[in-house]
Amino acid sequence: MPRRGEYRGDFPPPAQAASPGTAPRIGVRQAVALEPGRRPVTVTFDPSGYVSSQLAAELADDWVELMAAAMLSVGACRGFRKAISTFCTYLDSVEPKAAEASLAAVEPDLHAAVTEWIRLLPAAYRAGSPSPAWLASRLRQLIARRIAHPDRPVAGHLHGWVKGALGVSKGQCVEVDEFSRADKKRLIQAAWAARRVTEERIRKGWALADVGRDPRVDGWAEPANLLWALAHGVWTCEDIAERLPPFAQWPAPLRKLLPPGILPQHTVNCLLRNLIGMLYPHNLDLHAYRILLMAATGRTSEEVVALHEDDPVAPTRCLECRNAFILPSNLPQLLLFAAHLEQLRHRLAPRHFHTLWGQSQANLTEALGLRTDAEIARARQRIADEGLTLQLPISSQVEFDV
Template identity: 35%
Template sequence: MTGQTADGRQQSPSLDPSDFACAHLAGELADEWVEKAASATLSATAAALYRQAITLFCQHVDAHVPHAVKASLGEPEPDLAHALTDWTRLLPAAYGAGSRVPAALAGKLRILITRRAEHPDRPVAASLRRWASGHAGLRGGQTQELDEFTRADKKELVKAAWSDHLAITARIRRGWKLAATGKDPAKNGWDRLANLLWAIANDAWTCEEIAEHLPGWHEMPPPLREVIPPGTLPQFGKRMVLRHLVRQLFPHNLDLHSYRILLMAATGRSSEEVSALTEDDIEFGPRSVVIDFTKGRAHTHTRQAFSTSVEQTGGLLHPRRPKLDTAALTQALLELATPLARRARIEPVPLFLRAAVNPYTLRIRRFSGDTVASQFSDWLEFHGVSVEGPVDIRRLRKSGKVEKALAFRGRVSDIADDHSQQTFRGHYAHGTTLRVIAGNVIATAQRRWLDNALNGPVVLSEEAEQSLAEPGAADALGLSQEEIDQLRDGQLDMGVSSCKDPFDSPFGRTGQLCPVAPTRCLECRNAFVLPSNLPQLLLFADHLDALQLRLSPRVFHALWGQSRININESIKARTDAEITTARRQIAEDGLSLQLPLAAHVEFES
């Protein structure tokens, strides 16, 4: 069985049933595994996961099931359903908390048994059929979500990647130019770099053949010895020379990290979507490029266009800032990958293709972010870039999603255009930047509402009311002279208070007559409580006292707590003589609380 790794290599994982006491059971599961792989395109990782599930379960059967040699999916004895349940129960103990692997292993084994049960000529015990049709009994696990890169870290990543792109372009351009000046080393010498580059560029000699003709460590001339890194052991001298030669003509794995960073930053796409691109996924236009992105995990295909500048280079070899031009980046990758693809006869040309020497053989493979000594962390160390938090390329994708969220002002339907809204909320909305922004928005909205609605009224005594006519009083209170005249004449009297502008209520839209007067006047910054409002204030206070007896404390505090506090403070500002006079006025004139009909309905409910 053959599976494909992330860098395009073919692997053939195998399993020998004779390694287990339950060889017959292992053979049955292995047969389903092989047929499953033949009927579907399995990655090397998926194929290995199936093999791991079979191996672990068969080891469990050997250790815990009596008469394991007789175990079979088609026989009721020994009871494999019980063995499966017990194995599933013990799986999480072998992995870290929140690991997704136990559920994945149990799921793979369930797929194989279900597949066998669906075959008409392959018997499966009834207990196993019931197990396969039930719940797995394991949760999928939960991992700690990664936070996005800070803006400063992302800026440094892109800056270093852009500088590396310029260096790579210059290096390979020099290498091909030097190779053009070389000749066949068999006739013109194996000690000249130009001749060796000519041999590799024209595929005239293999790297193994070149290694056989290279001078030994002690006979190696200075031009060749200079390209060997300091500290290299003599037995690795030829390999280092070959590695240097190949890197003068083709990109290596560490180089492609820079292009992955730039293309992810330019497109906002994930590492998986970017590194899987081929020439068939790209369509160049006069001022744009259209790219078909494929996300294998989500089984989605998205077509997206990116505009480009008319003059991509602008005549500058070293522009001041990185130019995240998607068309220019994809074109540069195609130019780097095409010679390798032709040499390896790979069609269509993958954008992320690299060459390596291992140990003396030139190997052409797809980019892999997990290659030993050539991971993202190695790229950061090589370029002297440090970032806060985990070193994970997925954080760059999340940085792009945060920027998109800010650009679209939080409209999830627009932000989640390349996946589901549920995925955005589960994997991206938790980011620090979005949490801080959301917190600031909420705090600002609350502060504005509190400032507008809960600052309460301005309470004026008789002396303060008389001083309204004095110069400067209007500016001190934020009123115009016309508003002061209207206040003193009672034209703005709302009952429990006077209002400087009933059409600018914090509880309604500007231009709309206040919808909550006078029940919320004691919570409004527009209210001015004059001495003439004291009788209505007292009546309103009595009404709230009665209402407090009819509502639960929690409900009363939520609805009328702030009004109760403000009205009590307004009454305390009056003298005992003023309160007594107001009470007498209420009794003698038969005054009642002036509330609209809707307020009475609310109070009675």
């Protein structure tokens, strides 16, 4: 699984060579992106709606290929589409020869057009908005991808812009410093739900891989066999892509792994991405875990990247806070703590118990109530299997030893 920033170009095999002046086919382009929960969705773009339709088609081709290679979120996918649309709309309004515009042509000068477009972008947004930089950055990514392609020439001075400064300030986001407890609870519950979906998807993927066989023996059109090959490292994605049958011969179980309406040239890449996603988390899946870590530690999103396993707060004492947040790994200790509090409740006078442990018990009850029966059962089984006992900080032992 590639790390952030390590995606390869994954350019499709070169088709019949075309001369630099050959106009690309002008038709609707379709890109595949991921909605929350990794459900594929198709996003379309029609270059024919622009005077600079040839340029729009060139940029759209790189957009479609980038989405097939990286499988980004639907928001990111639409962000790239908006960058193409915004620039081509601008070019149509200011360039008399917009119909002749092409990244492979010297005239009209697209470097000059990009420079002026970037200069004017901030005027369309509020002061300090990050949107101008986002749009310029996405356009630059598409042009950089085209420059990297061996058969797609890019004329003029755009190479310098791609390698140099973006030309517009990044701006800043308007951050919300505080959430209400209700907002935070909904956000955390959504993150928990997303985590469960991810883990269930991966559990099913590995279960399917377990019943698969070597595709050399049992066939290359069976999802279980392809998952088996990837899970055991016997065959690479490239190996599988070379040995898959033609799309017309794919059986229904294989076709179900693709989004509806996907273009034929993107089926293999999309299939492989989804197969990998059935075995391992995708970058988008990790956002839910980032939210959970931020809630558990009180750290910012940048700080949680550097956290280690021992960094989150000991779970029994954090229950004194009404914003207490519990990680799954804390559940065995919290169940033991709940049993201990129940003993204390019977040993102390009600008023004394409420003064010392009332808030902790209320927060603990709420925290455990958010866990599923299956999670609670697994935690209890872990307590039994590993012989776990309640672990308390030294500073708290006297308080409990009543």
